[in-house]
Amino acid sequence: MSDTSDKLEALRQRIDQLDSDVLRLISERASCAQEVARAKLADDASAVFYRPEREAQVLRRIMELNDGPLDDEEMARLFREIMSACLALEQPVKVAYLGPEGTFTQQAALKHFGESAVSLPMAAIDEVFREVEAGAVNYGVVPVENSTEGVVNHTLDTFMESSINICGEVVLRIHHHLLVSENTRRDKVSRVYSHPQSFAQCRKWLDAHFPHAERVPVASNAEAAKLVKTEWHSAAIAGDMAAKLYGLERVAEKIEDRPDNSTRFLIIGSQDVPMSGDDKTSLVVAMRNQPGALHDLLEPFHRHQVDMTRLETRPSRTGVWNYVFFIDFKGHYAEPHVAAMLEEVRLRAADLRVLGSYPKGVM
Template identity: 40%
Template sequence: MLGGKFDFGVMPILCLMVVVSLGPKGTFSEKAAREWSDKKVRLESSSEDVVKAVEEGETGVLPFENSLEGTVLRTVDLLAAHDILIKGEVVIEIDHCLLGYSGSEIREVVSHSQALRQCREYLTHELNNIDVRAVSSTAKAVELTKSEEELAAVAPREAANEYGLDILDEGIQDVKDNLTRFLVLGLEDCPPSGNDKTTLLFYVKDRPGSLYDSLGVFAERDINLTKLESRPSREKLGDYFFILDFEGHRKDKKFKKALVELKNHVRDLKILGSYPKATNPQNKK
């Protein structure tokens, strides 16, 4: 079952002095954390460590979905299993570069598996005779490349300065409009801002039409859904929950009534938070 209960209350706001995200230095997660806040950023080695810090009262930032590769499933599973809330989101452009040493003969390209997938066409057609290897993060790829001249890393531009490497090529992702949405996590969500989004998880009841009835709650009230995806519960084969985003704040009257009615159609419901919608960086251009 989901790790939280149906509750419209808000937990007390804590004084948060640090933003915690995924390291090592030079990752897109670090960049998202710094865009969210000018507070000190502490980098952890795993998503689980970030969630643990959030449970202890700090603010955490984790990747949630990419416009090319879809949802980051590990983040979804952690949201389902832990009593934490989404208090914000950050959307950043993912501009992959090829980093290494100018003049060196490249024999292998290393990066995080998702970054490699996002640059599949470039790696196939521009570097078609070079081996590709997945590592734990883009920053780990840069660390390896720094110590081996025959390696090149797919990584953010910022990592070149951080690790003293050259930018061999830039903008190598398959699609130029490549965005990743990061969630800002805490023990409280935000009051209504007038431009909000709500995220929730739910199990439908085991009967025909249960998903149709659940989604009808939103359609009847003209509530716009911006994300709907199923995910295995990891309890038994064929058992799934749904993760859903809708435009609006759970404490506004219309949305609050919708969620009360939704409870009648589902087996379990967990509200993950209401928070201001992020600005699409492409709209700033």
């Protein structure tokens, strides 16, 4: 026992020393961040402090250097919070997101910007866009597609009316739980609240476990969780943030029908983002209504070997039976082969707008 006690005591002393070293190094990093802020302000009073491409490069480097035992994403998450706290010393980032508080969109905002960001809930996607356009916030976070249910049309449509740029993306693994309050009579649940997308993502589970319960769609999963607090015969489908915010208990965990259920969110802002080394570009294209229009759009991608990752169509606002194409592809618009491809498409299209080039999601 004495040998074990001596070994544990030595390990604890080693951990204490390492903690002191980590604390000193984080403080040095924070001081360096303050020096960066002073240097930027001395050169330009309207300097931009948050640099999406730089942060992506730092996180990728950390993941490449990591040898464990923590996995790459967990290590990146720790550094994300350090970077978030250091950035707050320079200038706190204000981020609007599709609310209310406790939604997956807020979770995505905190995953991307860290807990030190100031996050502000908005009632609708177009309100997030307006806050960014007005300069009331630095960035916005909006959902764009789910791996189970497809694109969020409202987000795509809002881009057609906005000059806002896409500055980044974040992919969030979506876990749905069945939640109840302390007042819920679990054997008498006759109503389930959730967002329509969540109902669609949990359809099979609900059919098997609550086939006769009324499914009541609401504006958000957070609202569903809030409603359950006031009723004894209802449950909600929502995520971890909503459960914690409203003090609900998980009756069943991870009830989504597909284990890989994920949602992609876009970071919107007013700045152009330089190349990070692993980028994506999004654009919206209106083609002339003529035979071979789709071929004319796609052919330059193939010839210039640009990898298209998504193609969606939406009705145009300029005429009946006219459509626009939303396209994502790998690469940055400043790369020579991408620029050449875009110029060819521009000449063939009725209209083309690059929505933004931005770092591919790191975590």
